[in-house]
Amino acid sequence: MSSISGSSWEEMRKQARLLENDIDVKLVAFSKLGMSSGPSGLSSESVPLISSEDMFDTMSMELQQLLNKLSSINDKMAEMAPGGAATMHTIKRHREILMDYQQEFSKTSARVQARRSREELLRGSSPPPGAASGLNRRDQYAKEANHLHSSHILVDEQINIAMEAREHLTSQRQTFKRIQTRFNDITNRFPMLNSLMYRINARKRRDSLIVGIVVAVCTFLLLLYAFH
The missing domain is CATH 1.20.5 (Single alpha-helices involved in coiled-coils or other helix-helix interfaces)
Structure with missing residues (x-):
């Protein structure tokens, strides 16, 4: 039983290492993206389809999920730890790494949030250049998504109709086969x-x-x- 527990603990430790490496790389990109994100001041024709602000928010959600997953794995490691000073030291080290990652993530998020708040105060009620275009593009994307969803529903309905017609034709064919079989039986009886x-x-x-x-x-x- 102890060997099984030790094996499970090693598997959890490998997963923790992989997550830590993944989070470390993403935190570096997250910090750079936080420093580069902001109002671009571009014209409506030059506004990119996906802004750095959107990329930052997406990466923020992804990192938050990875940190939560790493915290859960650390808890499981503590539960199934085989015991010993070396094991306790390893668990402590993983928790410290997680804490460092959480602090760095919180620091970058707070810095970007503070910058956004300042920009909102400075901007006041006047929309920034390209903001209206950005909203229009989002509306267009939403309409396009709704259109695609409606198209998918229509295709599904057509497929269901085709399947029902196929089942109906199959049923008719079986009925005709039964009728033909009865005719053959009657024909076979007539010679007798x-x-x-x-x-x-x-x-x-x-x-x-x-x-x-x-x-x-x-x-x-x-x-x-x-x-x-």
């Missing part, structure tokens, strides 16, 4: 009936012939007896 009727008629003709011969013989004998 015809054969029976033929044998009955043949027997009647044979009986009639025998009766005729008997009557003829009797008549001939009576005539012969009468003339003698």
